[in-house]
Amino acid sequence: xxxxxxxxxxxxxxxxxxxxxxxxxxxxxxxxxxxxxxxxxxxxxxxxxxxxxxxxxxxxxxxxxxxxxxxxxxxxxxxxxxxxxxxxxxxxxxxxxxxxxxxxxxxxxxxxxxxxxxxxxxxxxxxxxxxxxxxxxxxxxxxxxxxxxxxxxxxxxxxxxxxxxxxxxxxxxxxxxxxxxxxxxxxxxxxxxxxxxxxxxxxxxxxxxxxxxxxxxxxxxxxxxxxxxxxxxxxxxxxxxxxxxxxxxxxxxxxxxxxxxxxxxxxxxxxxxxxxxxxxxxxxxxxxxxxxxxxxxxxxxxxxxxxxxxxxxxxxxxxxxxxxxxxxxxxxxxxxxxxxxxxxxxxxxxxxxxxxxxxxxxxxxxxxxxxxxxxxxxxxxxxxxxxxxxxxxxxxxxxxxxx
Numbered sequence: 001x002x003x004x005x006x007x008x009x010x011x012x013x014x015x016x017x018x019x020x021x022x023x024x025x026x027x028x029x030x031x032x033x034x035x036x037x038x039x040x041x042x043x044x045x046x047x048x049x050x051x052x053x054x055x056x057x058x059x060x061x062x063x064x065x066x067x068x069x070x071x072x073x074x075x076x077x078x079x080x081x082x083x084x085x086x087x088x089x090x091x092x093x094x095x096x097x098x099x100x101x102x103x104x105x106x107x108x109x110x111x112x113x114x115x116x117x118x119x120x121x122x123x124x125x126x127x128x129x130x131x132x133x134x135x136x137x138x139x140x141x142x143x144x145x146x147x148x149x150x151x152x153x154x155x156x157x158x159x160x161x162x163x164x165x166x167x168x169x170x171x172x173x174x175x176x177x178x179x180x181x182x183x184x185x186x187x188x189x190x191x192x193x194x195x196x197x198x199x200x201x202x203x204x205x206x207x208x209x210x211x212x213x214x215x216x217x218x219x220x221x222x223x224x225x226x227x228x229x230x231x232x233x234x235x236x237x238x239x240x241x242x243x244x245x246x247x248x249x250x251x252x253x254x255x256x257x258x259x260x261x262x263x264x265x266x267x268x269x270x271x272x273x274x275x276x277x278x279x280x281x282x283x284x285x286x287x288x289x290x291x292x293x294x295x296x297x298x299x300x301x302x303x304x305x306x307x308x309x310x311x312x313x314x315x316x317x318x319x320x321x322x323x324x325x326x327x328x329x330x331x332x333x334x335x336x337x338x339x340x341x342x343x344x345x346x347x348x349x350x351x352x353x354x355x356x357x358x359x360x361x362x363x364x365x366x367x368x369x370x371x372x373x374x375x376x377x378x379x380x381x382x383x384x385x386x387x388x389x390x391x392x393x394x395x396x397x398x399x400x401x402x403x
Contacts, residue, residue, distance in 0.1 A: 014039065014394075015058030016403075021380070023047075024069040024350045026369050035068065037376040040394035045370055061403045063380060063389075069350050070370050071106025071377030071392060072331040073357040075180065076140055076229070076257055076285035078111045078301065080292035080330070085110035086302040088123045090130065097135055099293040100286075103330035106377035106392045107137045107358065107367050109179050111287075113302035114143030114154035117166060121173035131177040137361055138179025141170055142228065145193065146208030147184040152233040153315050153325035154208065155303060162193040171200060178202050179361055182228045184209040185219035198223025203360065205257075208233040209244055216247035220254060226360065229287055230256040230273060232264055232324075249276045255360055257285045258352075260337050261329040263312055267342055274344065274352075283360065284334045284352045289313055289326035301325050336385040 016037040023033035025045065036043035036058070079085050081099030083092040093110065100108055110127045112120055120141065130136045143154045145162035160166065162183050171178050180203035183193050197204040206219055207228020227248040235243035248254050256277050258270055264287075265273075274282055286292065290299045291308045298316065299306050306325040307316040313325040331353055338349040358368025366375045380389030380400045389400030396403055 015043070016394075017058050017060040018063055018068060019060055020062050020064035021066045021068045023370060024067065024346055026355070026371065029067075029346050032064070033068075035370060035378070037391070037394050040376055042370060042372055042374050042376050045372060061400070063400065063402075065383060066388065066400070067346065067381045067385070068370065069335070069346070069379050069381065070354040070368055071379055071390070072104045072335070072353045073137070073361065073363070073368055074100065074105045074108040074286055074331055075137075075283060075357045075361055076111050076142070077105075077108050077288050077292075078113060078142075078326050079290035080288050080294075082290050082294055082299070084290045084300060084302070085127060086112050086115070086123055088119075088126050090126055093126065093130060094135065096290065097130070100288070100330060101392060101397050102387075102390060103293065103332045104335070104379040104387050104390050105286075105331045106375075106379075106390070107361075107363060109138045109140045109361065110136050111140040111142050113304075114146070114151075114158045115302055116158065117144075117169060120144075120170055124170065124173040124178075125175075128173075128175045128177040137363055139174050139177050140180040140182070140205075141178065142182045143208065145181070145183045145187065145190075146233075147187065147210045149210040150184070150208045150233045150235075151320065152208060153301060153304065153306075153320055153323050156319055158303075161187045162189045164189055164192045164196045167193045167196055171202065180205050180226065182207040183224075184211065185222070185224065186211040186215045191219060191222045194219050194222040194224050198225075206244060206248065210235060211244045213242045213244065213247050216244040217251070220247065220251050225253055225255065226283075227254055227256040229259050229264065229285065231269060232259065249273065252281070255281045255283055255356060257283050259287050259327055259329065260284050260334040260342065261286075261327045262337065262341070264324065264327065270342055274342075274348070279348050279351045280356060282352045283357045284331065284338070284349075285357075286329040286331055286334065287326045288329050291328045292330055294328070332379070332381075332387045335381075339385060
């Protein structure tokens with residue numbers, strides 16, 4: 001890998017030139033492009049690789065044969081690296097953050113699991129500090145306002161109807177850092193809570209629901225904009241009772257989360273969702289718990305214990321034993337699977353893993369695309385779409401060869 005140093009004025013911010021790679025730009029993938037990184041932000045992005053001999057200020061890293069994509073944005077993740085966002089332990093939360101960053105996720109929303117309101121408020125206080133420090137992009141409350149008939153890995157005895165007063169308590173506990181809350185809108189108080197969330201600027205997500213088609217449409221009209229892991233923890237699509245899936249897929253106001261790990265969704269179902277929703281309405285998520293990036297074994301998920309075998313996490317005891325308990329997925333594997341198994345283009349995968357979730361979270365002014373002025377959050381992939389480099393805000397977290 002060739003490197004070159006050129007003169008810089010002492011007052012100039014550090015400048016790194018990433019040269020020779022394919023670059024996934026909003027307008028499409030360009031061959032042998034060039035990205036300048038200055039002071040933690042993206043400077044110039046060229047669609048062609050200029051001759052290194054022309055002399056460019058800064059250090060030049062030759063990434064020929066690689067693909068550079070924007071840093072991934074995960075809007076639904078519970079933990080990783082043995083750490084859980086439900087722990088109310090800042091160090092454990094940062095273990096999860098750092099694990100996913102090494103796999104290319106440079107922005108993420110911390111998701112909680114159902115618990116007592118007081119416990120969730122304590123967790124939110126810790127997570128809010130990490131949001132304010134710039135380590136997280138927000139908080140997602142997944143439960144307790146979900147259906148006992150579709151609780152999945154959530155403990156049924158801790159579920160409750162979405163009383164708007166309780167919803168407000170959790171928002172207040174997050175001190176303005178709540179990004180999203182999952183609600184089953186058919187429950188008493190569901191529609192009122194959806195309206196409350198929308199009015200507060202918090203994403204109202206429909207999920208873990210036993211809702212009908214008509215009730216789901218009513219929730220969308222009330223302000224819901226996201227489907228929490230579409231297909232999972234909701235009634236299947238039926239030809240006489242289409243249920244929530246049809247309502248969520250057909251409405252252009254809804255962005256659908258998809259867990260692309262090969263366990264939660266059959267490839268044909270994922271491809272159907274992508275075709276029906278369109279590129280700009282799909283967000284790939286991990287829904288990962290603490291075992292992401294780890295070996296098989298036993299791990300906590302909120303108040304529950306999870307057994308991971310062959311990379312699949314399931315509740316190990318209690319009334320929901322055997323239920324799939326999130327995933328062990330990281331977004332680099334979701335990207336790789338998208339383009340090698342699911343038949344998506346690189347542009348489509350970038351949209352689903354970076355641009356769309358960044359837009360939904362309101363951070364697209366600084367993340368989600370390789371554009372001048374945005375944070376220098378990027379992932380370097382080799383020819384097999386394996387991660388060989390991760391940069392966050394101009395700093396290498398995983399350093400590619402030659403950098």
